[in-house]
Amino acid sequence: MSTENTLPTERLDEQAQWLEHYRLNLRISEQGTVVSVGDGIVWISGLPSVAMEDLLLFADGSQAMVFDLNEELIGAVLLHESESLSSGTVVYPSQHTLSVQVGDALLGRVIGPLGQALDGGPEPDCSVRLPLERPSPPIVARDFVEKPLYTGIKVIDTLIPIGKGQRQLLIGDEGLGRSSIALDTVLNQRGKSLNCVYVLIGQKRSTVVNTIEILRSYGALDYTTLVVAEATALPGLQHLAPFAGCAIAEYWMQQGKDTLVVYDDLATHAKTYRELSLLLRRPPGREAYPGDIFSIHARLLERATCLNAAHGGGSMTALPIVETEQGEIAAYIPTNLISITDGQFYLERNLFTAGFRPAIDIAKSVSRIGGKAQHKCIKMEAGQMKLDYLQFLELETFTRFGARLESSMEKAIKRGRILREIFKQERFSPLSIEFQMLWLVAFNDGHFDNCPAENLPAMLDTLNKVLNSSQLTLDSPREEWAQLVSHSLMPGLLP
Numbered sequence: 001m002s003t004e005n006t007l008p009t010e011r012l013d014e015q016a017q018w019l020e021h022y023r024l025n026l027r028i029s030e031q032g033t034v035v036s037v038g039d040g041i042v043w044i045s046g047l048p049s050v051a052m053e054d055l056l057l058f059a060d061g062s063q064a065m066v067f068d069l070n071e072e073l074i075g076a077v078l079l080h081e082s083e084s085l086s087s088g089t090v091v092y093p094s095q096h097t098l099s100v101q102v103g104d105a106l107l108g109r110v111i112g113p114l115g116q117a118l119d120g121g122p123e124p125d126c127s128v129r130l131p132l133e134r135p136s137p138p139i140v141a142r143d144f145v146e147k148p149l150y151t152g153i154k155v156i157d158t159l160i161p162i163g164k165g166q167r168q169l170l171i172g173d174e175g176l177g178r179s180s181i182a183l184d185t186v187l188n189q190r191g192k193s194l195n196c197v198y199v200l201i202g203q204k205r206s207t208v209v210n211t212i213e214i215l216r217s218y219g220a221l222d223y224t225t226l227v228v229a230e231a232t233a234l235p236g237l238q239h240l241a242p243f244a245g246c247a248i249a250e251y252w253m254q255q256g257k258d259t260l261v262v263y264d265d266l267a268t269h270a271k272t273y274r275e276l277s278l279l280l281r282r283p284p285g286r287e288a289y290p291g292d293i294f295s296i297h298a299r300l301l302e303r304a305t306c307l308n309a310a311h312g313g314g315s316m317t318a319l320p321i322v323e324t325e326q327g328e329i330a331a332y333i334p335t336n337l338i339s340i341t342d343g344q345f346y347l348e349r350n351l352f353t354a355g356f357r358p359a360i361d362i363a364k365s366v367s368r369i370g371g372k373a374q375h376k377c378i379k380m381e382a383g384q385m386k387l388d389y390l391q392f393l394e395l396e397t398f399t400r401f402g403a404r405l406e407s408s409m410e411k412a413i414k415r416g417r418i419l420r421e422i423f424k425q426e427r428f429s430p431l432s433i434e435f436q437m438l439w440l441v442a443f444n445d446g447h448f449d450n451c452p453a454e455n456l457p458a459m460l461d462t463l464n465k466v467l468n469s470s471q472l473t474l475d476s477p478r479e480e481w482a483q484l485v486s487h488s489l490m491p492g493l494l495p
Contacts (some may be wrong), residue, residue, distance in 0.1 A: 012072030032091035041237040041279045044074040059090040068280040075280045079238030100244045101126035102251035113240040132243040136302035143308035148373045151428020152188030155423040159386045165306025165315040169248045172347030178321050182262045182429040187218050188430035196224040197261040199245035202231050202268035238272045253314035265321035270333045287332045343367040381440035392416025422454045442485045
């Protein structure tokens with residue numbers, strides 16, 4: 001008998017066997033009903049067994065996450081809304097919480113907070129999924145921050161260094177270059193075996209496109225994943241975006257890799273959470289923010305850390321960005337984030353308008369951990385530089401009143417002005433840490449003392465070109481660095 005004739009008989013036998021063993025059982029499933037929907041919020045009756053952050057499925061294909069539990073109604077935030085969603089739509093519990101796919105397949109991709117592709121490519125093929133919300137690593141799994149993370153920015157790598165596993169806040173008014181510093185840091189990780197996650201929360205599409213183009217043009221998209229929730233996205237997606245980016249970076253950290261995650265920005269995230277909370281009729285607190293806004297950001301940022309060798313030895317460095325208004329650093333959200341993080345870069349408008357860029361205010365900026373992770377040679381050369389620079393700023397104030405100064409003070413002011421010119425740097429031009437070491441040696445040895453300000457860029461460019469042809473590393477003796485500086489800045493070699 002042929003195969004074609006036997007297959008139907010086998011299938012009939014299977015069906016007969018299935019029917020013989022089939023037993024009628026009572027199946028119970030919950031079902032809710034939409035009461036009202038609007039502004040990204042949906043109120044549901046029924047579903048007595050659902051819990052917070054459970055995923056809900058609607059009969060029309062919409063999705064939502066449980067965000068508020070009352071005696072009579074359930075408040076949920078919409079994650080996907082169809083045009084037919086209305087009052088009376090049937091709702092089913094999914095028995096799952098939100099998760100996002102993670103893995104190396106996400107490198108170079110632009111995805112949404114739920115892992116959907118936004119760059120026009122195929123959906124990412126990842127075999128592992130992690131929940132968006134999870135507890136931060138316990139203390140026994142953490143290690144001391146001992147490895148430096150170089151930003152490529154002179155003023156940061158020398159005076160306000162940060163380490164891998166640190167949480168460093170970027171704070172300042174709009175338009176002062178906060179995102180540029182974060183992008184510079186991402187660009188500087190090229191070739192350093194460090195994966196980056198850049199989260200854009202509530203940004204305009206033009207800002208999103210510009211960020212993607214910058215990363216692509218400088219070759220940084222190959223090791224970067226962008227998680228995007230545009231300003232037009234549902235508030236629920238904007239709220240989940242930083243947690244999705246954190247979960248993606250956390251997976252690489254658990255694999256023993258170093259990661260960097262940028263949250264741009266958490267002020268917008270806080271406003272979105274305030275909007276959702278007020279729509280859900282939660283009692284407002286200071287500046288109408290809900291009382292748990294501090295714990296929301298603390299849960300997010302506490303997941304950034306450095307793991308010990310027993311737990312893989314990976315690290316996650318967080319660069320949250322927050323916007324201030326009129327330089328008000330004591331506002332509610334900025335002070336919350338300052339208390340959570342391990343330091344901040346404060347950008348000041350007067351410095352920006354005066355042409356000092358990056359406009360980082362040294363007096364208000366601090367890194368509470370990075371100095372411990374700074375390379376010993378850089379730390380030795382930078383030594384008292386920050387204190388001397390702050391003293392110069394105070395002395396310069398007195399010169400505005402025409403006060404006569406001693407020769408030592410005049411020398412300190414002159415060196416301070418030279419140092420300020422050295423710290424100026426164009427955006428998207430990160431510099432190697434070896435170059436930082438080279439100009440530090442040149443400055444400390446007095447090679448710039450009699451140099452006019454307009455000649456400093458040419459001298460620094462000469463140092464950089466000579467360094468590229470040398471074999472020096474940070475562990476090389478200082479004498480070799482000093483010899484290279486003296487050879488580079490000989491009168492015949494300067495332009």
